[in-house]
Amino acid sequence: MRLYVDEDVASAELISRLAEAGHEVLSPLRGQADSRCWRYAQEQSAVVLTMNAVDFVALAEEGAHHGLVSRSAPGLTR
Amino acid sequence: MAVLDMVPKRRHSYAMTATAPPPKARHRLSADVPEATDAHVRHTARVFYRGVVSDAVTAALDTFHWIIEARLRGKRVIATDADTLPGAFEEPVIAGLEALGQERLWLVKRDHPWRRQLWIKGRNMTAGDLARTVAIEGWSAEEAAAQFDLPVEAVVEAQRYAEIARDLIAAEEAENRIVAQGYESQRAAVR
Numbered sequence: 001m002r003l004y005v006d007e008d009v010a011s012a013e014l015i016s017r018l019a020e021a022g023h024e025v026l027s028p029l030r031g032q033a034d035s036r037c038w039r040y041a042q043e044q045s046a047v048v049l050t051m052n053a054v055d056f057v058a059l060a061e062e063g064a065h066h067g068l069v070s071r072s073a074p075g076l077t078r
Numbered sequence: 079m080a081v082l083d084m085v086p087k088r089r090h091s092y093a094m095t096a097t098a099p100p101p102k103a104r105h106r107l108s109a110d111v112p113e114a115t116d117a118h119v120r121h122t123a124r125v126f127y128r129g130v131v132s133d134a135v136t137a138a139l140d141t142f143h144w145i146i147e148a149r150l151r152g153k154r155v156i157a158t159d160a161d162t163l164p165g166a167f168e169e170p171v172i173a174g175l176e177a178l179g180q181e182r183l184w185l186v187k188r189d190h191p192w193r194r195q196l197w198i199k200g201r202n203m204t205a206g207d208l209a210r211t212v213a214i215e216g217w218s219a220e221e222a223a224a225q226f227d228l229p230v231e232a233v234v235e236a237q238r239y240a241e242i243a244r245d246l247i248a249a250e251e252a253e254n255r256i257v258a259q260g261y262e263s264q265r266a267a268v269r
Contacts, residue, residue: 007201007203008203008207008208010226011211011225011226012226012227013215028202030202031202032202037202052254053255053258057257057261068261070258070261
């Protein structure tokens, strides 16, 4: 699966584990607005992985997309 | 009850001489406290004093004494915004935290529709998200800095801010959780 890992969850450990599990991981666009990150992920046909549910759900509801995995609590490597 | 040792253990060895040993500059103090107090003290030490419990307890007691003395002199001890300070006032200096809340190097405000907490400078990441991730993963500030390619100082500043702005961060996290759960339910219904 191709994943866009948003900056708020993009720890080296998580990226490494996702890659080890066979996922293609796209590095986050540092300091960019959520809308820019979302657009980039859609251009890359990637599922977005983020902790920021409020803003990315709003973007996801605007139309068709490649997927959104939103965790309301961090600690994704555990 | 947890036993709280304030002074780190050190080994001493004395030669057998006729002279009296020099007076101790530091003293060991042990106290039986509830588990929650033990956790609170250690958390405070970790966030504000690089894990040194004795420094955290000393600074906390100094601040407490400052408050008591001010009250005994008939003063009120309150908190107010910097732009509404009265003409004359006294302010405590907390050892090791003199610059706390004065100037932030690594955290910034951002024009965001609903989030009011501070963000990591140059990153699309809130201070609260970083501090919470560090706590849940059990990383030290150094480990977290390496994990997110950030300066250690930025992680420490975020942790300290998260402690101060705990209520605001909790409210924003609750909002986020509600939206995430709503979205999950909505998607489950579609499937």
